[in-house]
Amino acid sequence: MEKIAVVLFNLGGPDSLSAIEPFLYNLFCDPDIFNLPFGQKLFAKIISSRRAPKVAEEYKLIGGKSPIGMWTEIQRQMLEKYLHLYNNRIDVFVAMRYWNPLTKETVNKVEDGNYDKIILLPLYPHYSITTTGSSFNEWNRHYNGDKKLLRYIKNYHTNEKYVEALNQRIDETLLRFPLDVRNKVQLVFSAHGTPVSLVKKGDPYSNHIKQTVSSVMKARNNSHSHHLCFQSKVGPMKWLEPATDTMIENLSSQGKKNLLIIPISFVSDHVETLFELDIEYRHVAEKCGIENYIVMKGLNDSTLFVEALTELVRKEL
DSSP states (O other), rough: OOOEEEEEOOOOOOGGGHHHHHHHHHTTOOOTOOOOOSSSHHHHHHHHHHHHHHHHHHHHHHTTTTHHHHHHHHHHHHHHHHHTTTTTTTEEEEESSSSSSSSHHHHHHHHHHHOEEEEEESSSSSOOOIIHHHHHHHHHHHHHOOOGGGGEEOOOTTTTTHHHHHHHHHHHHTTTTTTGGGGOOOOEEEOOBBBHHHTTOOOOOOHHHHHHHHHHHHHHTTTTTTTEEOOOOOSSSSSHHHHHHHHHHHHHHHOOOEEEEEEOSSSSOOOOIIIIIIIHHHHHHTTTTTTTEEOOOSSTTTTHHHHHHHHHHHHHH
């Protein structure tokens, strides 16, 4: 039996308050997100030290660290267990882009393992140069082994099991609404935004997000009204619109008072779901008179989601 390595890519997140500044420094050093002709490390140092105190306040409200490392490790263990049913010589690793375990460290482990095949599997269902592209680039910067062993899974945004996993979470969350308003609930898909300039350069991310939303709604026979919006804007550039906070205000002004918020571009909970959606935008919702504002939990330990990942790996084998 072939000896296989599967590498799960994710963003990573600070595992303590003291990790916030170095995490941000690594993020602002990423040439696939902030490509400066010179002085990038200096820029990263200044921005990360300025932003860290504000970001620390957000993390304090969600337990003092990001749960993304924990959820990714749980997904790794579940996937390895599923894959061992087909081949017990498959090892699953995690490579985080901006925090531990960093990609370089994982590359070293994989290179030492004498694998027959290496499958690179991002925990980003939708392809963007800023996520999957950046992770693949970072891998290739450090990997010195035989490139012919590498298999790249670029996206899986309409994978049937992945869509099913999202719908399972939506159905679970609908049960948290009072019975008499359940059929009036607005499904609000909130995706991480990107600058519009990326779309103009041909980044497929925003189209992938739209295709996921459309697949989810088709699978549930358009059970409810739905809306797509974008969050997490940074800097003065024009980003994808409408913004999630604007969408909440608009729906309220149309008399739509029951919102189910669906984090659509993330496969596990972290600061952008637990703080931004569940705390920051909850204030917006309360201020404009939303009666029921419920945020869906991430896919986290969803068995359907891990089945989707298992399917993707088996296809590559």
